[in-house]
Amino acid sequence: MNNKDTGFLGENITADYLTKNGFEILHRNWRCKHLEIDIIASKDGLLHIIEVKTRSSIQFGYPEQSIHPQKMQFLKNAAALFQYQYPIWKYLQFDVAAILLNPYNEWELLFIEDVYF
Numbered sequence: 001m002n003n004k005d006t007g008f009l010g011e012n013i014t015a016d017y018l019t020k021n022g023f024e025i026l027h028r029n030w031r032c033k034h035l036e037i038d039i040i041a042s043k044d045g046l047l048h049i050i051e052v053k054t055r056s057s058i059q060f061g062y063p064e065q066s067i068h069p070q071k072m073q074f075l076k077n078a079a080a081l082f083q084y085q086y087p088i089w090k091y092l093q094f095d096v097a098a099i100l101l102n103p104y105n106e107w108e109l110l111f112i113e114d115v116y117f
Helices: 003-021 069-086
Strands: 024-032 034-042 046-054 092-101 108-113
Touching: 003 024, 003 034, 003 046, 003 092, 003 108, 024 046, 024 069, 046 069, 069 092
Parallel strands: 046 092
Antiparallel strands: 024 034, 034 046, 092 108
16 A cells, blocks of 8 residues: 555544544645645534544554644644635634554554644
């Protein structure tokens, strides 16, 4: 499985998880200029900006460890553009979905809500 397929699988797993837990998926792979947000969802009137990281091994660390400060700044910038385009959303939080795949078509999802950076 190549990186694009791995990422797509991780986003599908996350979208299923979110839907089953009461989130409404508003956008997937939302883009503006050079910025992208993997998943934008809402729950209880709160906008969730969700970064999805998927790995098939921990050789280079856990998925959530690959989110560096520059990526978080890109997410903040993208979220600001989204709120500018959709001013109805006043409150938001940033979440991380970290998925670890194994060779047996099983996976583990760690959903970290309200990350601060």
